[in-house]
Amino acid sequence: MNTGRLLAIVIAAVTVALIVVGTVWPVPSAIAMAGSGSNLLRPSSSPQAAVQNLANEIGRQDWEKAYSSLANKNEFTELEFVHDLTGSYPSLRTYATLDSYDLRPLHASADEAQVQLKLRWSTVVGAFLDTRDLRVVRTGDRWGVCWPIVKEPRVPPQVIPVTYLRWDVIYRGTEDDWGSQDVEAPHVRIVDMHPVDRSRGVVIMGELLNEDVVPAFVIVRATLLAKNGSAIATEGSFDKISHVLLPKQVTPFLIEFHDVALSGVDSVLMEPSASLIAASADPVIGIEDQHFNAAPGASLSGKLVNQSGQVVTVAHVLGTFYDKNGQLVWVADQYVDRALLPQTPVSFAMALPADIAGKVSSERAITTTYSSGRFQ
Amino acid sequence: MKSRFTFLLVGLVLAAMPFAVAQQTGGLRLPKTVEAGSAFSIQSTGSGKAVLYIVGTGQVLRRNVQLGETTFFAPADLHNAGHYLAALVEGSSTETGAFDVIAAHQPAALSFLAKPSRLAVDLHDGISGVVYVFDIFRNLILAPTQVSFQLSGVTRSVQMRTVLTHNGVAWTKMNSAAKEGVAQFVARVGDVASTRVIQQVPGNPCHLRMSARPSGQRLAVETEPVRDCSGNALSDGTIVTFTETYTGGESTVDVPLKRGVARTDMPAYSGARISVATGVFIGNEILWRKER
Numbered sequence: 001m002n003t004g005r006l007l008a009i010v011i012a013a014v015t016v017a018l019i020v021v022g023t024v025w026p027v028p029s030a031i032a033m034a035g036s037g038s039n040l041l042r043p044s045s046s047p048q049a050a051v052q053n054l055a056n057e058i059g060r061q062d063w064e065k066a067y068s069s070l071a072n073k074n075e076f077t078e079l080e081f082v083h084d085l086t087g088s089y090p091s092l093r094t095y096a097t098l099d100s101y102d103l104r105p106l107h108a109s110a111d112e113a114q115v116q117l118k119l120r121w122s123t124v125v126g127a128f129l130d131t132r133d134l135r136v137v138r139t140g141d142r143w144g145v146c147w148p149i150v151k152e153p154r155v156p157p158q159v160i161p162v163t164y165l166r167w168d169v170i171y172r173g174t175e176d177d178w179g180s181q182d183v184e185a186p187h188v189r190i191v192d193m194h195p196v197d198r199s200r201g202v203v204i205m206g207e208l209l210n211e212d213v214v215p216a217f218v219i220v221r222a223t224l225l226a227k228n229g230s231a232i233a234t235e236g237s238f239d240k241i242s243h244v245l246l247p248k249q250v251t252p253f254l255i256e257f258h259d260v261a262l263s264g265v266d267s268v269l270m271e272p273s274a275s276l277i278a279a280s281a282d283p284v285i286g287i288e289d290q291h292f293n294a295a296p297g298a299s300l301s302g303k304l305v306n307q308s309g310q311v312v313t314v315a316h317v318l319g320t321f322y323d324k325n326g327q328l329v330w331v332a333d334q335y336v337d338r339a340l341l342p343q344t345p346v347s348f349a350m351a352l353p354a355d356i357a358g359k360v361s362s363e364r365a366i367t368t369t370y371s372s373g374r375f376q
Numbered sequence: 377m378k379s380r381f382t383f384l385l386v387g388l389v390l391a392a393m394p395f396a397v398a399q400q401t402g403g404l405r406l407p408k409t410v411e412a413g414s415a416f417s418i419q420s421t422g423s424g425k426a427v428l429y430i431v432g433t434g435q436v437l438r439r440n441v442q443l444g445e446t447t448f449f450a451p452a453d454l455h456n457a458g459h460y461l462a463a464l465v466e467g468s469s470t471e472t473g474a475f476d477v478i479a480a481h482q483p484a485a486l487s488f489l490a491k492p493s494r495l496a497v498d499l500h501d502g503i504s505g506v507v508y509v510f511d512i513f514r515n516l517i518l519a520p521t522q523v524s525f526q527l528s529g530v531t532r533s534v535q536m537r538t539v540l541t542h543n544g545v546a547w548t549k550m551n552s553a554a555k556e557g558v559a560q561f562v563a564r565v566g567d568v569a570s571t572r573v574i575q576q577v578p579g580n581p582c583h584l585r586m587s588a589r590p591s592g593q594r595l596a597v598e599t600e601p602v603r604d605c606s607g608n609a610l611s612d613g614t615i616v617t618f619t620e621t622y623t624g625g626e627s628t629v630d631v632p633l634k635r636g637v638a639r640t641d642m643p644a645y646s647g648a649r650i651s652v653a654t655g656v657f658i659g660n661e662i663l664w665r666k667e668r
Contacts, residue, residue: 164632165613181572184494191656209655213577213611214494246632248581248655249615281613281632288627288643307629307640364619365628 044069047113047136050143051103055117058085059098071137071144080151085130088152089339090313092128096121096337111138125239125314125335155341160309164281167215171276186216188274191250194328197262204255205331207320208272210245215279218245220253223269224260232265233257240333242318242368244279251366252320254331283308285315285340285367293349298357303345304336304367312340314370317348324361340369404464406473412480412513415451420444420464432460432477457515479515483565486510486523490561490572496579497556497606501549503527503574507563509541516544521565525550529559529576552576556608578608584659586618586652591641595620595664597650598639609636614654620664622648 044050050069057066067078087093099122106114112135119130135146172182193206202224210216220241224232235255242251283306290302300319306312315336323329334350352360405419418428422443430437430449433456441447443466454460457479464471487508495502505525509517523546527535531553539546552574553559559574582605588597597618602610616638620627622645631638642650646666652659 164634167613181490181493184492211580211655212494213614215613246630247611247614249630250655281634284629284631284640286627286629286640286642290626290628291624302627363626366630 044143045141047108047115047143048103048105050136050145051115051117051134054145055098055101055103055119058119059101069144070147071139072146076147076149076151080149081147083152084147084150087337087339088154089311089341091339092123092125092314092335092337093121096123096128098122099127106133112136113143121337123335125316128335128337130337152338153341153344155311155344160342162282162309164284164308166278166280166282168278169276183276186210186212186214186245186274186276188212188216188218188245188272190220190270190272192328193268193270195262195265195268200256200258201260202257202262202265204257204268205252205328206270207250207252207328208241208245209250210247210274213247215247215277216245216274217243217277218251218272218274219243220255221271221273222255223271224257224265225267225269226264227266229266233260239316240318240331242316242366244277244368245274246279246281249366252318252328252331283310283312283340283369283371285312285369287317287365287367288345290363290365292360292363295354295357297351298354298360299349299351300332300363300365301347301349302365303347304340305345306340306342309342310371311342312369312371315340315346315348316368316370317350318366318368319350319352320364321352321356321360322362322364323359326362329359330356404462404471404473406462406475409476409478410454412455412457412477412511412515413452414480415449416454417446417448418462419446422466424466426464426466429463429465430454430460431463432456433458455513455515457513479517479519480511480513481517481519482511483509483517483521483568484512485514486563486565486568486570488563488570488572490574493573494575494577495552497552497576497604497608498554498579499552502552503550503561504547505550505561505563505572506545506547507541507565507570508545509565517541518544521546524564526562526564527559527574528562529553529555529574530557531555554606578610579604579606581610581654581657584616584652584654584657586650586659586662588650588662588664590644593644594641595644595650596639596641597652597662599633599637599652599659601636602633602638602654610654612636616652616654618642618650618652620645620648620650
């Protein structure tokens with residue numbers, strides 16, 4: 001009884017102490033997220049302090065204060081500054097919030113400094129990093145950030161005729177006779193499947209083909225079976241797949257099983273499922289200038305070019321990597337944080353593990369897009 | 377309340393059966409079988425008044441009868457096929473018997489299951505049709521009945537099969553036509569017919585060939601009409617992938633077929649290799665050299 005009381009008193013005391021420490025000496029990210037950091041901002045008496053203050057203001061979406069603190073605000077308007085951070089057209093940036101940031105001084109002199117600012121934005125599809133190399137200049141006793149503005153291109157007003165096919169589906173009604181046929185589900189087939197033992201567990205990669213003449217909404221689930229036939233675990237591909245497959249389209253998929261060793265797996269039960277979905281063959285996205293960049297920092301980079309007239313809100317790029325024998329070795333993906341405007345290239349770069357990068361001989365990339373409330 | 381009374385009544389009748397059989401009093405002359413929906417009669421012997429119950433699947437009839445006379449039942453009094461129990465209750469004695477109601481001989485409705493509703497052309501036994509034959513009261517007609525199946529499509533050829541039902545069910549298999557299009561799959565019993573639509577779609581590509589030409593600073597690539605092995609043009613919307621490989625880089629575009637042809641623009645790199653594929657089928661390859 002006495003031990004329990006003592007433990008309760010200790011926990012309460014530690015909690016109070018942590019609250020006091022967090023209030024008196026808050027971390028910069030916490031200031032930004034608290035939304036009341038203006039009182040806690042340090043004066044911009046050093047390059048790092050100026051960048052830190054700017055990052056905090058961006059985190060609080062206090063655009064007016066952030067813009068007014070810039071040393072080069074005569075080069076662009078506040079709206080252009082806001083559009084640089086949140087996008088001119090609806091995109092992943094528009095719906096993102098600043099999760100945290102990092103500063104790294106690169107160079108400093110008496111009147112000028114270079115500081116790298118890494119903004120980590122969080123979105124519903126995961127975090128993305130926005131890295132800016134900032135020039136910070138001294139004006140009197142204060143330092144101000146020169147923001148390297150990235151002006152998003154604007155598409156001139158125009159009419160772009162699009163005549164690609166669109167599929168709509170009418171299903172059978174509840175009052176139809178039980179003998180009445182329903183629309184047939186699309187036929188899909190796994191054309192490649194490859195389990196790999198990774199340090200975090202087992203990874204199952206593969207490729208799925210829509211063999212049909214109609215679009216399919218696809219999901220792949222896998223169940224690992226032990227030698228006695230019992231199920232070890234069941235997982236789905238979640239977003240490591242292009243869920244909407246047009247006729248004869250192939251998507252890679254990747255399914256992760258954490259804390260499972262491949263040596264304990266006797267067989268794998270694959271369950272691809274497909275259902276009819278209304279879809280459009282538009283927009284067509286070209287993936288140009290794809291380059292495989294070897295380790296360290298192995299990645300597949302390239303540019304997405306929207307060949308249609310529709311503005312794409314979110315683009316998801318999936319990369320399939322093969323060894324010299326054509327064997328699938330990895331599947332990677334990346335969401336593009338800027339909107340895809342017609343005929344306007346947008347860069348992407350998807351990272352892949354260093355140990356896999358050495359095996360890669362060829363690669364294939366596909367995109368899935370989301371525009372104004374519809375998938376393709 | 378009504379259903380509770382019916383249950384109670386059926387329970388009483390069933391409970392009284394052994395006693396009644398043991399009594400062997402009076403007599404009930406029952407038909408062996410009754411066609412669903414037809415009129416029938418039951419003859420009783422003896423004298424006095426009694427109550428006649430007919431208990432069957434989802435249906436109970438009650439008649440006050442004069443023993444020794446014939447009790448008539450109108451057409452459609454009994455319409456559910458099944459095994460029925462007749463119980464004649466006179467005071468404390470009960471006499472029982474049983475008879476069957478069978479489906480009417482005249483088919484009135486078909487349940488026609490045709491699978492699949494969409495399949496590739498030129499598939500042997502690719503289409504299956506299953507027919508259940510019912511009378512006007514939706515009783516499954518168990519007597520062998522001749523069902524004719526007919527598959528007709530865009531071509532003039534018509535496939536026909538005639539099959540006898542077995543326990544009320546008849547089935548067959550048909551081939552899909554070599555030419556794409558919508559086919560009518562008809563099952564017919566006498567004057568009763570049921571139609572299903574089968575969509576016959578192009579099969580896998582058999583021929584995929586593209587060409588390239590300069591288009592400003594870029595390269596315009598275009599396929600010839602893409603066809604399957606039976607000569608059908610692949611469906612519009614089918615994805616064709618163009619891949620251009622050049623020194624240190626690659627470009628890919630997934631393009632849907634439009635009017636049987638896929639076309640797009642790609643970067644023009646001299647020495648680039650351009651390949652084309654749809655699904656797992658690979659077409660030709662072009663080595664592009666810029667003219668000087």
